[in-house]
Amino acid sequence: MAWLRPWTPDPKIPGVEDDSYAACFFQRLQEFRSEGHLVDLTLCAEGKEIPCHRLVLSACTDYFHAMFRGGHPESTRDKIEMLGLNGEALELLVNYAYTSNINITMDNVLPIFEAANMLQVKPVEEACEKFLKDKLRSDTCLRTWALADKLSYTCLSAMARSYALKKFEAVCRTEQFLELPVDYLKMYITDDGLHVRNEERVLEAIIHWALHDLEERQRHLGEMLACVRFSHVNPSLIKDVTETDQVLSEVLGIEELTKEDGRHARPRQIHQEEIIVLGGATDKGESMGRCEVEANLFMYRLNLHGDIIDKKPMPRSLKHTESSAVCVVNNDIILTGGGVSPSQAYRYNSTQNSWTKLASLRKRRVCHGMAALHGQVYVVGGQDPFDDDREEPLSSVELYTEETGTWKKVKRLKLGVRNFGIAACCNNIYVFGGELDSTTIQCYNPSHNEWTVKTMELPEPAICVRACPVNAKIYLVGGSLSRVLRYDPQLDSYERMKAEPLKSWDHSSAFVCGSEIYITGGLSKLFHHYLTVPHARVQCYDMNSDTMTMGFVKDLPIPLCSHYAVILSK
Structure with missing residues (x-):
């Protein structure tokens, strides 16, 4: 007698599941909304009115699910005013609830991020965070820093802050810098990690900021000038400030502020340093379908942005330092x-x-x-x-x-x-x-x-x-x-x-600068060759926020592995 086995469906025979159903369902919801069919709610923000369905919003986010369950006045209202939200961002998020798609750009990412955080639309929040990490620029880092602080996104805040400190020279020329509230400006320019050529640049930036809205900011100038380390400012410039500058000379107590009283005797030492890169092996390129490496015969001196200050051959006796x-x-x-x-x-x-x-x-x-x-x-x-x-x-x-x-x-x-x-x-x-x-x-x-x-x-x-x-x-x-x-x-x-490498760090080098560890080069695997070759990327580990970032410092001048990168004072 043969044993009977339970019947199982043949995987080759189509079942009732249909991958196109979800797409059709979303499309029908959009059509209902366009036609006004079963629409039972209008959201309002900044004068924009957005018709929608309670059921769809409740399915998209816990924020609306809790609002419409009962017990809240909004659960029975036909029209709800969404205070504190950008109208365009709200409309994009409602569209996301119906389509599962949203187009994030540099122009809309910040208001979308803030709205998604408030409405607890987690997938969009995470997409905005990743977008901002990947797109940090001199003209976006300050607003990103402030918003990430406000929304308690510690990692993003630390990345934006670090970027703003490193790129001070470029940041202080942006419109965002001119719009900085006084408390953020103070926090920014008093940070020991500020990358600036000299203290005169800090003073110039403060003046530039004040002149943008002198009537309002005149009363804050004394507070801002107290952040300048005048013991490291050219004395002739200080004389011009106290005697001839029409704006600064009127600041109450300006002469006392500019005296070398030792309050800020320590310079911003981080800018008196440079990176030395030497030794190791570099990528020789491909030959006969194989990846080859050769000894690095040069020593590079770089500034903290990764720009080359000097490049010279190693002494003959040190040509091979593997x-x-x-x-x-x-x-x-x-x-x-x-x-x-x-x-x-x-x-x-x-x-x-x-x-x-x-x-x-x-x-x-x-x-x-x-x-x-x-x-x-x-x-x-x-x-x-x-x-x-x-x-x-x-x-x-x-x-x-x-x-x-x-x-x-x-x-x-x-x-x-x-x-x-x-x-x-x-x-x-x-x-x-x-x-x-x-x-x-x-x-x-x-x-x-x-x-x-x-x-x-x-x-x-x-x-x-x-x-x-x-x-x-x-x-x-x-x-x-x-x-x-x-x-x-x-x-x-x-x-x-928590931090993990963003790029392979096998056979890399590392050194400490301020509150960061710079991890340079290493070996990357070429999957199509099943081989490893040196790369030139520089990763930065922020010890304060336990985050790893890449792209704040230029790549090494050449791909390197098994090398040494150290930091020296100038």
């Missing part, structure tokens, strides 16, 4: 190991813009790490490329002694490491992961000349990562990590941050 290590000490760059001379050591003097040779390392090293602590340079781990046992990572550590100009051995690591993260923080040196013990954290105490293995392990493998110390915390980015990690040395604990 697998080298770099650190900054006393505003100079120390480079060790790697390439064809794995025991080499060089110093780049940032003042003289020149390289000098240091004493050779005691041990040949590639894939190692370096850190500077209290003005001393430590070289840690790696591997000897000429050793018979090349699979075993090194555990030896060397310290450069400035007085003798030589390297000396200090206490060995507990576990040998290569391709790891390293940082100096809280008077210790921390080593994160590596190829063999990828979740291990080791700590060196120079006072006791002792290494310890921390009990806390990282939540995911940390190979080829970059470790960035900031305010007694260490941020881990790049390499094998799937997102930013923050390690607290004092608590021996970590936190997985």
Whole structure:
């Protein structure tokens, strides 16, 4: 006797489901609305009247669902005034309820965003947020910042704020800047992260803003001038302000405001810095259907916008610095190991813009790490490329002694490491992961000349990562990590941050500038070749808002991976 199986429909035979039904349904709703058929409500905003159906609005958003359920006066009214909403934006959202489509542009995104937030139309809210993130510009960032603050969109607010601070020179020439309320202008120009060539530009921007509506803004000038760091303004300009400028000379207490009383003695140091990019490999292009890389033979000096200040060939002895290590000490760059001379050591003097040779390392090293602590340079781990046992990572550590100009051995690591993260923080040196013990954290105490293995392990493998110390915390980015990690040395604990890379950050470099970590270059996968090639993108991680952005800084001059990007004071 054969077993009977339950009947199942043949997937090839059409059933009753019809993909076109939803489209037809939406079309019929639109026709009913156009004809006025069963229309039971009119929404009004800024003189615009929009006929619609309660049922459709209730299905689209919880805001109207709650309004029409009963208990509210609006549930029985034929006409409802929507106060505080832009009429055009409201009409577009009602159309969205009937069609599931909405056209977002630079001209309408802000009022649509605000209306969608108020009416709880989440898909449109999210679309507006993404649109604004992708389209931040000098003439939109201030309004975006203010609106995102108002709507409690923390990530978008942080991105717009960061953009406005970086692009001050362009922003202060826009109409939006002239329309800034006094409280936002004050918050803007007092931020330590403001990117400005000199303090005179801040003063000029304030004057420009005041003259836009002098009758109303004259009374705020004293408050605004108090935000200027006059100790860093040209004295002759201050004299012109207090004696000859008809607008500013009448400000009550102007002479006291412009005195160098030390209130703002600290300059905006962020603009006294530049980025140095060197080493690594760049994209050679495609040959015979294959992607090839070659050594980067140049050193680039960039400003904080990514513009090239200088480009020069590396010294002949440093032409090949693959697998080298770099650190900054006393505003100079120390480079060790790697390439064809794995025991080499060089110093780049940032003042003289020149390289000098240091004493050779005691041990040949590639894939190692370096850190500077209290003005001393430590070289840690790696591997000897000429050793018979090349699979075993090194555990030896060397310290450069400035007085003798030589390297000396200090206490060995507990576990040998290569391709790891390293940082100096809280008077210790921390080593994160590596190829063999990828979740291990080791700590060196120079006072006791002792290494310890921390009990806390990282939540995911940390190979080829970059470790960035900031305010007694260490941020881990790049390499094998799937997102930013923050390690607290004092608590021996970590936190997985929300931010994830927007572009591949494997074999990238990273440095800290203000409240941001700049992550430069890395390897991207070419899916059609199943290969990886260097890229030139620069990602910025904002530590205050835990957000990752891209596009605020220009791309690197060339695609790079396994390189070094560091920041120096001018």
